[in-house]
Amino acid sequence: MAKAPTVEDVARVAGVSRQTVSNVLNSPAIVRDATRARVERAIADLGYRPHIAARALRTRRSSAIGIHLDPYAGGVSGVVLDRFVHALTEKAGERGLRVLLYAARSADEEIERMRELVEGGEVDGFVVTGTFHGDPRTGWLIDRDIPFVAFGRPWGIDDVDDPAHLWVDVDGAAGTRAATAHLVAAGIGSVAFLGWPAGSGTGDDRERGWRDVAGAAGVRLTAEEDVTAARAVVAAALADRPGIAAVVCASDTLAIGARLAAASVGRDAMPIIGFDNTPAAEALGLSSIEQLPERVADGVLQLLTGPSGAFVAPQAATAGAAHVLVEPRLVLR
Incomplete structure (x- = not known):
């Protein structure tokens, strides 16, 4: 050897x-x-590759990044975060850094886990996932000047011109815009959108991209993140609005429901595009928008390690330099 x-x-x-x-x-x-x-x-x-234990003794750094591991919930789209964590772990290892996983069932419980890890000197910083309006985790970290980068933008505040913290996100609007434009250019006809109920920052962003192309007259449908619910909503819409020629969806879960609904009324060839490009979508031959979590991991480490690239030393959250927006890829099948 x-x-x-x-x-x-x-x-x-x-x-x-x-x-x-x-x-x-x-x-x-x-x-x-x-x-x-x-x-x-x-x-x-x-x-x-630097020896992590030796460097920790020398620099008084743990060389570890903490990240929350979501509880297993089954379903279709959870694989995206799993793929991101895997990519982050691999790419951090190339820099001599470790990724430390921890579990929590709520935002408050996650804050307590973060507190324990910081007070125990077990991590140098965090990656926060699943951000939402009024997220208490980011506020807690900012108040204590603890380094972190969010996978997901800080919804509800000016995150570009006056950024509160560093973040990386996938440009969902760009993805659905590209998908809708592809269908319109192909002369498909009326393209509907199937998203989640209003209030989800991610869902609203994906809807915005579709609306940019479909316009105010576009048919917007909503369903909870559930195949059965999506199937029922789309089946009812196809019965009421036979002019719907295609559907762009906010997730692959919704797209699978839409596909089942179309098949149930003899419209197997109706174009349906999902979001996340999960193995389920690939297996069913569904077109989808891929988030490219490996590029998200690159962006997170770029922001979190700053100029050094080898330890947690985040760059300043200044306008124009506090975020990385990853453009997703349309995968046609």
Whole structure:
């Protein structure tokens, strides 16, 4: 088995001292740009990975990022967050960082878990998922100056010109806009939208993209995140409005319900596009909008590790530099 590269190996290849390599890993701002680039190139070429335990002792950092693991609830769309956590763990490991998972059943319980992890020195920062209007978790972290990045924008406030914190999100409106434009360009006819009841920031954003193309006359349908409920809503709509020629949906769960409804009235060929591109959508041959959680993970680490890239040192939440918006991909089947 080949011996893992060491700091000394990196120093030798880069033509610098061992201390300079250490500075690049732990205090990159004090190293000249050209020297830092040479060391980073040597690290990449050698595949060097810092020893986490040793670095924790030296820097008094845990080199760990905490993230909440949602309770298992079955269904179709939960796989997206699972894929994100996997990507985050893999990409953090490449930077010499660890991801620490914790469970909680409510926002208040999650805040308590965060408190325990911070007071125990077990994490250097957090990734907050599933943000919503008036989210108490982000306020708690901001008040205590604890580093974090949200996967999901801070709904209900000015998150671009006057950002309260760092965030990464998928541009849901861009996804549904592209899906609707594709159907309209194909001459499909009236494109309806099947979303969740109003009040969901994510759902409202996805509806907005469809509305940009469909216009005020577009047919908007709503259902809870449930295949049976979606099937009933779409079946009733097709009976009342036979002119509906296609449906863009806020999730793959809703799209599966819509597909079953269309099939039940003999309209198997009616175009239906979901959101999330889950394995279920792929198996059923449904077109869908893919969130690209690997790019979200890249964005989270870019914001959370700032210029260093190797430890939690988030960049400032300033206008124009506090967020990463990932454009999703339309997958046609």
